Each structure stands twice: as structure tokens, then as C-alpha cells.
Amino acid sequence: MFMTQDAVPAGPEWLDRLVAPIRSGEAVATFARQLPRPEASVLEEFSRHFNYPAQSRLRTRADIPEMGVKAFFFSNVCSAVRTDVFWELGGFPDDVIMNEDMLMAAKVLRAGYAIKYVAGAEVVHSHDYSLKQQFRRNFDVGAFFADAGGMLEGAAVGGEGFRFVREQLRYVLRRGRPDLLPLVVLEAGAKFSAFQLGKRHRFLPLSVKKRMSMHSYHWDQKKE
Template structure:
């Protein structure tokens, strides 16, 4: 198995040594290549990436889709693995478990995400809801069974067969965010499948300010408005309600009243940002 790991970087110098060394430790693979496109950063991201990646280079203008696509064009592996700078593999089989079941029908997969302990109970519960322990195959046939989750796909840690990636058009487009949703939709429209693979585990979560949360969900709203004719977002609100109920019930059970209050504010900010977008 020949794998190219693509990790876009921006002000990420603090992460790179630990992350890239952990990628190098992955087992049961004959070839691991690390490619790091670096957006112009205020720290030593480029220098740090050049120490540990096979290819690290500066990009003039970052875009979530196009930058990843241009990196994929440079890849030598048969599998393309996309990660973000702030993940951390849980073990040395993360990468093998991510790609081992891919074939010409099920062409892509993404990992289970576990919240970092320092990011608190709310982040933990959101990850528990979005990334359960049950495997899921997403395709045209399973669209009714999976609902909104049939398009849920995250390239914080994902893999795709390189040949199929380019057949599908890859990430050769410009978007403000959610490039992975566009790819997932293209996979399904082309009568292929992708899977959620909970055996492949990474730590990944955020501690965002309310302003950051607002801007993030405004970008998501703009994205869904732009792609509403191509992608069915009809189940988005229903999935959101399920998430809120899940988190509130868990917080009530643990009597975390302060967290419940903050979560209410957080959800309100998300909703306002989304609608403004």
C-alpha cells in the first residue's frame, strides 16, 4: 500500500513535528509520503514542515479545495489521505484501518474523531454524536437509511483512491468551506460509495470563540446557498435538532448546568451565523 498524506498548514509549526513523526510510525504500509502545502504563516511552519515532510512548499493563495487538489497532483501514492494540522492519530494502525477496505466500489473513507480532553465536555459530546462506534456506508442505495448522515464526510482525516479522486474531478474547484461535502456528493452521484470507518481513530476538536463560531457557520450557510441546486441539504435542520437533544440530555444527566447555558448561547450563535450566510 502506497500512501500520500496531504496536510495543508497555516501557522501550524507547533503541531508538525509530533504529527508528522506519528504519521511516519504508521504500520502495515510499504510507502508513506507526506506533502505539506504551506499558506503564508507568521510562524516557522515552512521550515518545520521541510524538516519532516517529503515535500513542503508555500502557496500564494489558499483555498480549502484547490490547494488540496494541487497537492494531490504531486502525490506518488496510490491512496490520497487528507488530514488537517490539528489532528493526532490515536494509534499506529490509524492509517491502515482508514484505507484497508477501499476498492473500486467503496472509493473513500473517513475516520472517527475523538475530542481532546482539554476542549471540554461539549466538544466531547458533539464528537460522540457525529462519530459513533458503528461503521456506515454511504451511497445512493443507503440515502434513506442514513438521512443527512449520507453526506457527512470529513477530510480532517480521510482517504480516497487516487485514480478515483481524479476521475471524480477531485478538489478542482473553489469553495469557502466544506470541500469534503462536495466530494462526498460527487462520489454518490457517480454511483460509488464512501464509508465512515470508526476503527481508524484520530484526536480532533476545537475550542472556538463565539466570534469564530459565528464566522464558521456563516461560511457554511454561504456554502449551502451556493450549492443548494446540486446538493440536497433538506435534512440539515433535523440532524441539528438531534444533536442538540443528545448533548442537552447528556449534560443534564451529569448536572452540568453551566455547560448547558453556554451550549445554548453557542447554538444560537451558530444559527444566526448560518442564517446570515
């Protein structure tokens, strides 16, 4: 079972609910729903609701064509994996810049196992990133996808990114915050441009990559 230091259980039954599908044999890996912190911004509030809906879902390899990148979405902010399967698949890789949990999920599905998103297991966890932080984080996301290889085959991200922005625009309008529309557009532009640069990181000098990256220490382990 995995949990980061800044996630707080939202209720007393979160752990029982998280591991129930593993105990029953329904899935070999599960992850919890993340709720925004009370002080979270409207945009971060939307992000939690978009990525962690109120409905649970079981995922298998057969769902990859329909779900695309969402089939591999898995967060070790609060998650559990059956021990024998975790080590059978090599555990979390330590040579990726981020999203080691997504790569683990891809291995689980490719091996023929099931993953379940458990909406009833709730933790409070969110971050309000600045535009600069969003840029740096998405540069690393792009670098991750560039280096992930065939394990994420079928994980198209363009359509999901467009859907996120479209729904975010609708959300801020429903919340009566049209003043946030320019920020939504700026944030989307920062994320997109950073992701595209990250995907092409092999063409960039090491010094530039380190300045653009949220995890600059990762590049110290790499050779030019």
C-alpha cells in the first residue's frame, strides 16, 4: 500500500475500501479518489473532480482502445498493489522522470491483470501550481511519454487534453467565474507547449532541460 506524505484520509473506512477489490480477487491494483483541499483554487478543484470522478471503474487491457491514456491513469498518492504481482512486474521503475505509477499500471494491464479506481476510498490531496510550475511539470510529463516506449502504446493524449480544457471552461462558467477564462487559456497553452518540448527533449541541451524541468535532478543521471 502506498500513500504520499501530503494526502489525508477523508474518512475512517478509506483503507478497507481501497484494498477490498484486491482481497476479493476483483483486481490486483487499486487507487483512491482524491478530493481538493478546502482552500484549493477553482481550477485545481476542477482538476480533482475531472481526474477522480464519483464513480468507481474496473479497467483491463480490453479498455485501452476505448480509454486511451486514461486506461493507464493510476496514482500512488494513495494506492495498493498485490505484493506478488508488484514484484513480479519489477515494482516501480526508478529510471523515469515521473509517472512511475502510470508505467506500473501499464505493466499490470499488459500482463492481463485488472486495476480498479475506488471512488469510495477518499483522500484529500491537491496542489495549486503556478503557471511556471505547470510548465515545468508538463515538460516532465512530455519527457516521460517520449521515453516510455511501447509500454504506453495506444495511450493517445491529445483528445483527453482537449476534453479537459473544454470541461474546465464550462466549469468556471458554472461557478460564476468568467474572470478565470484567460487563466484557463494561459494554463492550457503552458501545458501544451511544455508537453511538446518535453516530448522532444532529446534535441535540447542538458542545461536547457534542467531549467525547464520540475525534477532537474533526473537529468544529472542522464548522458547528453
